[in-house]
Amino acid sequence: MQTQQPMVLTPTKTRKYLIILWSLFALPILAFVVIMILIGNGKLGFMPGFEQLENPQTNLASEIITEDGELLGKYFIENRTFVDYQELSPHLVDALVATEDVRYYGHSGIDVRSLARVLVKSIILRRDEGGGSTISQQLAKNLFPRDTTVSRTWIGKAAHMAVMKFKEWNTGVRLERSYTKEEIIVMYLNTVAFGGESIVGIQSAARTFFNTTPDSLTLDQAAILVGMLKAPTAFNPRINPVRSFHRRNTVLSQMEKYGYIDPEVADSVKQQPISIDYNLASHLSGYAKHFRIFLSEFMNKSKPQPPGRNAGILEWERYRRDSLRWAGDPLYGWINKNFKPDGSQYNLYSDGLKIFTTINNRMQQYAEEAVETQMKDYLQPAFFREKKGRPNAPFEDISREEARQILYRSVRWTERYQHLNDAGVSWDSILEVFDQPVRMELFTWDGPVDTVMSPMDSIRYMKHILRAGFMAMDPSSGEVRAFVGGHNYRYFQYEHVYQGRRQVGSTIKPFLYLLAMQENYSPCEMIPLVPITFEDVVNDSTYTPR
Structure with a gap:
């Protein structure tokens, strides 16, 4: 009977296995x-x-501030405004740490326990137990977005993702060395996105979803916003209130688990329904829309250039006027006259400027409401009654051919005409298209309506709509307190305060009378009604008003 000899490891084999294991x-x-x-x-x-x-580069919204300290509007690419740590609700900070990085105050940018959990539960056991990124790593991703290059092979994708994660680890650790924990939380909350509607940063999120400020967020509101960080669209309280409800309660459970709130408080808040006060900021929302667009264009003006040799008197007059403004008005062309410390040019839509105006917020609201009420309830109905049944309406004292040419001129301004003309469609065929009824949205004083109408009839209808401008000025200082360029910027973008040009009419009389009395004329003095000729010594000519 043969017996099996036990395997004996020689020193050489032992060394070989040790080398392999250590390797x-x-x-x-x-x-x-x-x-x-x-x-x-x-x-x-x-x-x-x-x-x-x-000095990380971020797009910050510029804010327009009224003379009474109210926010009138913003210019932005991303609707983001920075806040300080003292301006954050304690509920917000607690909810963030409890949900996103519970060991935040104990690590230096990398949480080894979270990485081990991800390795075991998410990668090996294939269970979704959340990510392992710390707040510092998430901030690194916000400040320096990932390379979106995509490999076709799974090995390439895995290698690419691994390199991206290593980069975020490296950047996260370096951020921890450069900033305090409070500063990192502030930077993170100022740069994180809360949805695909240009809502970036906690200031914009608080204002958009709850019409409040970050320091006034309640426990319920803070939990809702922190819950959105995992998936801003999926947990958006306006789009998906049910999902947002469950996600908010998850955040509250995390806060209870780690001792930030008592169980009784958590249970009470979990019973509350999702409640928001949605106010999405845009360039077409809020008050003083015409003024905000005017201000943007005014500040972005370039230095006037002399017109050509064959330019007319109006172009030279415009050049003279704009040159005086460039030299004498600091606001005119401010963007092109002032530069950053590094010599680069400011950008009104990304550099976070604070623009303080003389507009009074309450006066602006009253002025807009007054214009809307007067036009809607009195002038426009009277105008409709006057023009009703007239074949040439809304025009007066012109021939039908002249009215037709006005309509044709408006046709040429439309996008519909531009598309047809670019496609080579003849003028007669374009007019046939404009006479065909189509579905469209039409302006009314009670709000837009969906209707069926030919484009030509819609142009004639819009010619019936009266327009108006309104400006209130402090006579002691010349400061503008209210600026109403029109009643509905979406449909009527022509601005009637600065852009609109009208004859001064009898408004000039008080100024002329004052000038005459300064020259010792009596209010009762008679002036001969005869032509007067003025001599222009500069151009060696004369001018006789008629």
């Missing part, structure tokens, strides 16, 4: 160190330098 243990660590060194030196793609970490 298997050390190679991943060595590879990780090499990758981190390459990433730190920018060999695997862009990495922010120290100056960029200290």
Whole structure:
């Protein structure tokens, strides 16, 4: 009977196995160190330098402030406004830490326990137990977005994602070295997106969803906003209130679990329904829309250039007027006359400027309401009654051919005409198209309506709509307190305060009378009604008013 001899490890074999085991243990660590060194030196793609970490570039909305301290509107690419740590509700900070990074105050940018949980539960066991990114790493992703290059192979995709995560780890650790914990929380909340509607940063989110400020957010509101961070669209309280309700309660459970709130408080708030006060900021919402567009164009004016040799008197007059404004009005062309400390040009829509105006918020509201009421309830109905049944309406004292040419001129301003003309369609065929009824949205004083009408009839209808401008000025200082360029910017973008030009009429009389009395004329003095000729010594000519 043969007996099996036990395997005996010789010193040579033992050394060989030890080398293999240590190599298997050390190679991943060595590879990780090499990758981190390459990433730190920018060999695997862009990495922010120290100056960029200290001064990260973000798009900040510029704010227009009234003379009584109210926010009149914003200019923005992303609707983002920075706030300080003192302006954050404690509920908001607690909810963020409890939900996104519970060991935030105990690590230096990388949470090893969270990474181990992700490795075991998410990768090995294939269970969705959340991510392992710390707040610092999420901030790194917000400030320096990921490279969106996509590989076709799964190995390439995995390698690309691994490099991206390593970059975020590296940047997160460097952010922790450059900023305090409070500063990182502020930067994160100021840069995180709350949906695809240009709602960026906690200030915009608080104003949009609850019409409040970050320091006034309640526990319920803070939990809703923090809950949105996982998936801003899926947990949007306006779009998906049911999902938002359950996600908010998850945040509250996390706050209860880690001792930020008592169980009784958590249970009470969980019973509350989702309640929002939605106010999405846009360039076409709020008060003083015409003024805000006027202000933007005024500040972005370029230095006037002399017109050509064959220019007419109006072009020279415009050049003279604009040159005086460029030289004497600091606001005119401000963007092109002032520069940042580094010499670059300001951008009204991304540099977070604070523009303080003389507009009074309450007076602006009253002025807009007065214009709307007067036009809607009195002038427009009277005008409709006057023109009703007239074949040439809304025009007066002109021939039908002249009225037709006015309508044709308006046709040429439409996008419909531009598309048809660019496609080579003849003028007669374009007119046939404009006489065909189509579905459209039409302005009315009670709000837009959907109707069926030919484009030509819609143009004639819009010619019936009266327009108006309104400006209130402080006579002691000349400061403008209210500026109403029109009653509905969406449909009527022509501005009637600054852009509109009208004869002064009898408004000039008080100024002329004052000038005459300064020249010792008596109010009862008679003036001969005869032509007067003025001599222009500069141009060696004369001028006789008629």
